[in-house]
Structures are given as C-alpha cells and as structure tokens.
Amino acid sequence: MKITVNEEAGGLNVLLDGVLDFSASTEFKKLVQRLVMSKGKRLTFDLARVSRIDSVGLGLLHIAREELGDNAQRVRLISAQSGVMRMLELTEAGNDFDIVP
Template sequence: MDYRFSEQGGVTHVALAGQLNFAANEDFQAIVERVTKLRGAKVVFDLSGLSHIDSVGLGLLYIAHEELASVNSKLVLQHPRDTVLRMLQLTEADETFEIIL
C-alpha cells in the first residue's frame, strides 16, 4: 500500500493506493499514529486509489476510527472504488463510517 498526506482547508487528507490488507499493517499503523496527533481534526481517507480491501484492512479502518474518536477527531472515507464500496456495504461498515461517494 502506498499513501500520501495533504492538507486542505484544515482537513487532513490521506490518499491510499494499492491494497489494504495484512501486508499494509505497519504502514497503516504509522498513518494512524500520525493523524491521531492532530487532536480534534477531520481526517479524510481517499480510497479512490485502493484496489482491494480484505477483512484485515477493514479491521484497520475500524482501529483508525476508534483511535481518532478517542482524540475527538473524525474519520471520513472518500471515493471508494466499487469493489471496496461493496466490501464496506456487505459488512455494514457503511453504517459506522461516513462515506462520501
């Protein structure tokens, strides 16, 4: 998984690319550690470059959601591809996360 950070209007954007799975665990934990330092921020994960997400990747998103909530930050998922969106819907994660199509 590749990622890059950007800042727009006080919102932190994290563009994810590739696959969000067990192999991405270390990189993803580094992302979460960095964004939780932004207490009270809005963090948008841009999923448009993400080609695949599995159950481990989904678990990583839940961890990020919980960690950010613990520091009064908000996580938003943006532009998931069809396959990623389908996984979010099948697991009812779309009821937990704000998803911008």
C-alpha cells in the first residue's frame, strides 16, 4: 500500500493506494503514529485508489478515527470505488465516518 499525506487548509488529506487489508496494517499503524501530532485537524482518507478493503482494513480506519479523530468533526472517507463503497455500506461505516462518494 502506498500512502501519501497532503496538508491542506484546515486539515490532512491521506491518499491510500492499493489494497487495505492485513498486509497494510504495519504501514498504516506507522501512519497513525506519525499523524498523532495533527490530532484535531480535519482528517480525510481518499479511497479512490483503494482497489479492495476487508474487515482488517476497516478496523484500521476505525483505529485512525479513534486515535486521530476529533469529537467536533468526524473523519471523512471520500471517493471510494464501488466494491469498497459496498463494504462501507454493508458494515454501516456511515455511522462512524462521513462518507462522500
């Protein structure tokens, strides 16, 4: 998995590229540790280039939300492909994230 972080006005945009599953967990957890200093900024995960996500990948997004999210604003997931969007819908991720197609 390739991860690119861009700081934008008022927040961070994290572009994920590849498969978000167990094989990405070590790299993703390092990302979360690196971004802890940015807690409180708006956090957006761009899923446009995520070809597949499984339950572990969803768990990683939840870890990021718990570690980096702010009670005032929710973590956003944007531009998910159809298969990834289906997983988000099936798991009712919209209860915990702002999902923007």
